[in-house]
Amino acid sequence: MVTVAEVADPEDLSHLHEIARRVARLPAAERLRYVRADRWIGYTRASHALAELEELFAWPERQRMPNLLLIGATNNGKSMIIEKFRRSHPVVSHADREEFPVLVVQMPSDPQVARFYTALLTALGAPLRPGMKLPVLEQLALRLLRETGARILVIDELHNVLAGRGEARREFLNLLRFLGNELKIPLVGVGTREAYLAIRSDDQLENRFAPFVLPRWQADEEACSLLASFAASFPLRRPSPIATADMAEYLLARTEGTIGELASLLTETAIVAIESGEETINQRTLLMAAYAGPTERRRMFERELL
Known part of the structure:
Protein backbone atom coordinates (compact mmCIF):
# COMPACT_ATOMS: atom_id res chain seq x y z
CA MET A 1 0.00 0.00 0.00
CA VAL A 2 1.35 3.45 -0.97
CA THR A 3 0.83 6.23 1.62
CA VAL A 4 0.19 9.89 0.85
CA ALA A 5 3.64 10.74 2.24
CA GLU A 6 5.28 8.37 -0.27
CA VAL A 7 3.50 10.09 -3.14
CA ALA A 8 4.75 13.55 -2.08
CA ASP A 9 7.99 14.79 -3.60
CA PRO A 10 10.57 14.47 -0.78
CA GLU A 11 12.75 17.14 -2.41
CA ASP A 12 10.02 19.80 -2.39
CA LEU A 13 10.43 21.33 1.04
CA SER A 14 9.68 24.92 0.07
CA HIS A 15 6.98 25.09 2.77
CA LEU A 16 9.65 25.00 5.52
CA HIS A 17 12.07 27.49 7.01
CA GLU A 18 15.66 26.96 5.92
CA ILE A 19 16.81 25.19 9.10
CA ALA A 20 13.74 22.93 9.19
CA ARG A 21 14.30 22.18 5.50
CA ARG A 22 17.77 20.81 6.24
CA VAL A 23 16.50 18.77 9.20
CA ALA A 24 13.61 17.36 7.13
CA ARG A 25 16.12 15.47 4.99
CA LEU A 26 17.53 13.66 8.02
CA PRO A 27 16.42 10.26 9.38
CA ALA A 28 13.28 10.11 11.53
CA ALA A 29 15.16 9.76 14.84
CA GLU A 30 17.06 13.01 14.29
CA ARG A 31 13.93 14.81 13.13
CA LEU A 32 12.07 13.69 16.26
CA ARG A 33 14.87 15.01 18.44
CA TYR A 34 14.63 18.36 16.67
CA VAL A 35 10.84 18.48 17.05
CA ARG A 36 11.06 17.85 20.80
CA ALA A 37 13.65 20.62 21.39
CA ASP A 38 12.67 24.16 22.42
CA ARG A 39 12.53 26.73 19.65
CA TRP A 40 11.70 30.42 19.43
CA ILE A 41 8.52 31.22 17.50
CA GLY A 42 8.28 34.97 17.07
CA TYR A 43 5.02 36.94 17.12
CA PRO A 215 -3.33 38.08 26.66
CA ARG A 216 -4.73 34.70 25.75
CA TRP A 217 -4.80 34.10 22.03
CA GLN A 218 -7.86 34.73 19.87
CA ALA A 219 -8.65 33.17 16.49
CA ASP A 220 -7.57 36.16 14.42
CA GLU A 221 -5.03 37.07 11.76
CA GLU A 222 -2.19 37.11 14.29
CA ALA A 223 -3.06 33.57 15.39
CA CYS A 224 -3.07 32.38 11.77
CA SER A 225 0.37 33.95 11.29
CA LEU A 226 1.61 32.17 14.42
CA LEU A 227 0.28 28.83 13.13
CA ALA A 228 2.02 29.41 9.81
CA SER A 229 5.29 29.94 11.70
CA PHE A 230 4.80 26.72 13.65
CA ALA A 231 4.01 24.80 10.46
CA ALA A 232 7.17 26.07 8.77
CA SER A 233 9.37 25.23 11.78
CA PHE A 234 8.55 21.51 12.06
CA PRO A 235 10.66 19.30 9.71
CA LEU A 236 7.66 17.62 8.06
CA ARG A 237 7.91 16.67 4.40
CA ARG A 238 4.39 17.79 3.47
CA PRO A 239 2.77 21.19 4.10
CA SER A 240 0.58 21.49 7.19
CA PRO A 241 -2.71 23.32 6.40
CA ILE A 242 -3.23 24.86 9.84
CA ALA A 243 -2.92 28.62 9.15
CA THR A 244 -6.66 29.13 8.64
CA ALA A 245 -9.35 30.83 10.72
CA ASP A 246 -11.25 27.57 11.27
CA MET A 247 -8.11 25.70 12.34
CA ALA A 248 -7.06 28.57 14.61
CA GLU A 249 -10.44 28.51 16.34
CA TYR A 250 -10.26 24.72 16.78
CA LEU A 251 -6.67 24.68 18.06
CA LEU A 252 -7.10 27.59 20.47
CA ALA A 253 -10.29 26.11 21.89
CA ARG A 254 -8.50 22.82 22.45
CA THR A 255 -5.46 24.46 24.08
CA GLU A 256 -7.44 27.15 25.98
CA GLY A 257 -5.66 30.03 24.28
CA THR A 258 -2.08 29.82 25.56
CA ILE A 259 0.96 29.53 23.34
CA GLY A 260 2.63 26.96 25.59
CA GLU A 261 -0.31 24.58 25.31
CA LEU A 262 -0.54 25.24 21.58
CA ALA A 263 3.16 24.38 21.19
CA SER A 264 2.63 21.16 23.17
CA LEU A 265 -0.28 20.05 20.98
CA LEU A 266 1.51 20.86 17.73
CA THR A 267 4.71 19.19 18.92
CA GLU A 268 2.87 15.98 19.81
CA THR A 269 1.12 16.11 16.45
CA ALA A 270 4.39 16.62 14.55
CA ILE A 271 5.79 13.56 16.33
CA VAL A 272 2.76 11.51 15.25
CA ALA A 273 3.12 12.87 11.72
CA ILE A 274 6.71 11.62 11.48
CA GLU A 275 6.13 8.28 13.19
CA SER A 276 3.02 7.46 11.15
CA GLY A 277 4.42 8.57 7.81
CA GLU A 278 1.69 11.18 7.35
CA GLU A 279 4.31 13.97 7.35
CA THR A 280 1.75 16.72 7.96
CA ILE A 281 -0.28 18.33 10.74
CA ASN A 282 -3.93 17.95 9.77
CA GLN A 283 -7.22 16.86 11.36
CA ARG A 284 -6.18 13.21 11.26
CA THR A 285 -2.81 13.61 12.98
CA LEU A 286 -4.23 16.14 15.45
CA LEU A 287 -6.73 13.52 16.62
CA MET A 288 -3.94 10.93 16.83
CA ALA A 289 -1.75 13.13 19.06
CA ALA A 290 -1.31 12.18 22.72
CA TYR A 291 -2.48 15.54 24.05
CA ALA A 292 -5.07 16.63 26.61
CA GLY A 293 -5.84 20.28 27.36
CA PRO A 294 -5.51 21.81 30.86
CA THR A 295 -9.17 21.33 31.84
CA GLU A 296 -9.22 17.79 30.46
CA ARG A 297 -6.04 16.93 32.38
CA ARG A 298 -7.57 18.22 35.61
CA ARG A 299 -10.72 16.19 35.06
CA MET A 300 -8.68 13.05 34.35
CA PHE A 301 -6.69 13.58 37.54
CA GLU A 302 -9.81 14.22 39.60
CA ARG A 303 -11.42 11.04 38.27
CA GLU A 304 -8.35 9.08 39.33
CA LEU A 305 -8.65 10.48 42.86
CA LEU A 306 -12.22 9.18 43.26
Missing part, protein backbone atom coordinates in the same frame (compact mmCIF):
# COMPACT_ATOMS: atom_id res chain seq x y z
CA THR A 44 4.05 40.59 17.40
CA ARG A 45 3.34 40.81 21.13
CA ALA A 46 6.54 38.96 22.02
CA SER A 47 8.54 41.28 19.75
CA HIS A 48 7.00 44.28 21.52
CA ALA A 49 7.90 42.78 24.92
CA LEU A 50 11.49 42.22 23.82
CA ALA A 51 11.65 45.81 22.54
CA GLU A 52 10.46 47.06 25.96
CA LEU A 53 13.13 44.96 27.69
CA GLU A 54 15.85 46.25 25.36
CA GLU A 55 14.77 49.81 26.07
CA LEU A 56 15.12 49.18 29.80
CA PHE A 57 18.51 47.55 29.24
CA ALA A 58 19.81 50.68 27.51
CA TRP A 59 18.29 53.10 30.04
CA PRO A 60 20.84 55.51 31.57
CA GLU A 61 21.22 55.46 35.32
CA ARG A 62 19.02 57.89 37.19
CA GLN A 63 17.62 58.29 40.68
CA ARG A 64 14.39 56.43 39.94
CA MET A 65 14.70 53.74 37.29
CA PRO A 66 11.71 52.46 35.27
CA ASN A 67 10.49 48.92 35.94
CA LEU A 68 8.34 46.46 34.02
CA LEU A 69 5.74 43.88 35.03
CA LEU A 70 5.34 41.11 32.42
CA ILE A 71 1.93 39.57 33.08
CA GLY A 72 0.21 36.60 31.47
CA ALA A 73 -1.59 33.35 32.10
CA THR A 74 0.41 30.28 33.04
CA ASN A 75 2.14 28.75 30.00
CA ASN A 76 1.55 31.79 27.79
CA GLY A 77 5.11 32.57 26.71
CA LYS A 78 6.50 34.73 29.53
CA SER A 79 9.48 32.50 30.34
CA MET A 80 10.37 32.04 26.66
CA ILE A 81 10.49 35.82 26.20
CA ILE A 82 12.71 36.25 29.25
CA GLU A 83 15.01 33.44 28.12
CA LYS A 84 15.26 34.94 24.63
CA PHE A 85 16.18 38.30 26.19
CA ARG A 86 18.71 36.72 28.56
CA ARG A 87 20.41 34.84 25.73
CA SER A 88 20.78 38.07 23.76
CA HIS A 89 22.86 39.42 26.69
CA PRO A 90 24.91 36.39 27.77
CA VAL A 91 27.27 36.06 30.71
CA VAL A 92 30.73 37.44 29.89
CA SER A 93 33.68 35.61 31.45
CA HIS A 94 36.85 37.46 32.46
CA ALA A 95 40.00 36.11 34.06
CA ASP A 96 38.98 37.28 37.53
CA ARG A 97 35.19 37.58 37.33
CA GLU A 98 32.00 37.09 35.35
CA GLU A 99 29.58 39.73 34.15
CA PHE A 100 25.83 39.10 34.36
CA PRO A 101 24.21 41.83 32.22
CA VAL A 102 20.78 40.22 32.74
CA LEU A 103 20.28 38.32 35.97
CA VAL A 104 17.20 36.12 36.25
CA VAL A 105 16.14 34.82 39.65
CA GLN A 106 13.01 32.93 40.62
CA MET A 107 10.86 34.13 43.47
CA PRO A 108 10.86 31.41 46.17
CA SER A 109 7.55 29.66 46.82
CA ASP A 110 7.87 30.84 50.43
CA PRO A 111 8.56 34.57 49.97
CA GLN A 112 11.09 35.26 52.69
CA VAL A 113 13.73 37.93 52.14
CA ALA A 114 16.58 35.66 53.25
CA ARG A 115 15.46 32.93 50.83
CA PHE A 116 15.29 35.45 48.00
CA TYR A 117 18.81 36.71 48.66
CA THR A 118 20.00 33.10 48.78
CA ALA A 119 18.37 32.41 45.41
CA LEU A 120 19.92 35.57 43.99
CA LEU A 121 23.41 34.63 45.21
CA THR A 122 22.98 31.12 43.84
CA ALA A 123 22.09 32.57 40.43
CA LEU A 124 25.33 34.59 40.62
CA GLY A 125 27.29 31.43 41.47
CA ALA A 126 28.40 32.82 44.81
CA PRO A 127 29.68 30.40 47.51
CA LEU A 128 27.32 30.27 50.49
CA ARG A 129 28.00 29.27 54.07
CA PRO A 130 25.29 27.63 56.20
CA GLY A 131 23.59 29.93 58.66
CA MET A 132 24.47 33.24 57.00
CA LYS A 133 22.47 36.05 58.58
CA LEU A 134 20.20 38.34 56.58
CA PRO A 135 22.43 41.45 56.81
CA VAL A 136 25.38 39.44 55.50
CA LEU A 137 23.31 37.96 52.65
CA GLU A 138 22.03 41.42 51.74
CA GLN A 139 25.42 43.13 51.64
CA LEU A 140 27.00 40.24 49.73
CA ALA A 141 24.18 40.26 47.16
CA LEU A 142 24.38 44.02 46.64
CA ARG A 143 28.16 43.94 46.30
CA LEU A 144 28.13 41.08 43.78
CA LEU A 145 25.33 42.62 41.73
CA ARG A 146 27.48 45.73 41.34
CA GLU A 147 30.71 43.82 40.70
CA THR A 148 29.13 41.58 38.08
CA GLY A 149 27.71 44.53 36.17
CA ALA A 150 24.05 43.57 36.42
CA ARG A 151 22.01 46.00 34.32
CA ILE A 152 18.60 44.37 34.75
CA LEU A 153 17.27 42.11 37.51
CA VAL A 154 14.41 39.83 36.42
CA ILE A 155 12.28 38.24 39.14
CA ASP A 156 10.29 35.31 37.76
CA GLU A 157 7.23 33.79 39.44
CA LEU A 158 6.59 37.09 41.23
CA HIS A 159 3.03 36.00 42.03
CA ASN A 160 4.55 33.78 44.74
CA VAL A 161 4.62 36.95 46.86
CA LEU A 162 0.94 36.31 47.59
CA ALA A 163 1.84 32.97 49.16
CA GLY A 164 3.38 34.81 52.08
CA ARG A 165 1.56 36.01 55.14
CA GLY A 166 0.82 39.70 55.52
CA GLU A 167 4.08 40.69 57.21
CA ALA A 168 6.27 38.56 54.90
CA ARG A 169 4.50 40.01 51.88
CA ARG A 170 5.10 43.57 53.07
CA GLU A 171 8.75 42.80 53.75
CA PHE A 172 9.26 41.56 50.21
CA LEU A 173 7.45 44.49 48.63
CA ASN A 174 9.68 46.78 50.70
CA LEU A 175 12.65 44.77 49.38
CA LEU A 176 11.66 45.54 45.79
CA ARG A 177 11.66 49.26 46.57
CA PHE A 178 14.99 48.94 48.36
CA LEU A 179 16.68 47.09 45.49
CA GLY A 180 15.48 49.61 42.93
CA ASN A 181 16.69 52.55 45.03
CA GLU A 182 19.99 50.94 46.01
CA LEU A 183 21.10 49.41 42.72
CA LYS A 184 19.61 51.95 40.30
CA ILE A 185 18.92 49.28 37.69
CA PRO A 186 15.54 48.35 36.19
CA LEU A 187 13.60 45.53 37.84
CA VAL A 188 11.40 43.23 35.75
CA GLY A 189 8.69 41.23 37.51
CA VAL A 190 7.26 38.21 35.70
CA GLY A 191 4.13 36.38 36.73
CA THR A 192 0.42 35.80 36.47
CA ARG A 193 -2.38 38.27 37.20
CA GLU A 194 -1.73 37.68 40.91
CA ALA A 195 1.69 39.35 40.52
CA TYR A 196 -0.07 42.50 39.38
CA LEU A 197 -2.42 42.30 42.35
CA ALA A 198 0.56 42.02 44.68
CA ILE A 199 2.26 45.08 43.17
CA ARG A 200 -1.01 47.02 43.11
CA SER A 201 -1.37 46.52 46.86
CA ASP A 202 1.53 48.96 47.31
CA ASP A 203 0.87 52.44 45.90
CA GLN A 204 4.55 53.29 45.47
CA LEU A 205 5.37 50.07 43.64
CA GLU A 206 2.30 50.32 41.43
CA ASN A 207 3.61 53.67 40.18
CA ARG A 208 7.06 52.20 39.51
CA PHE A 209 6.09 49.06 37.55
CA ALA A 210 4.55 49.51 34.10
CA PRO A 211 2.38 46.45 33.28
CA PHE A 212 2.85 44.61 29.98
CA VAL A 213 0.14 42.01 29.39
CA LEU A 214 0.36 38.85 27.27
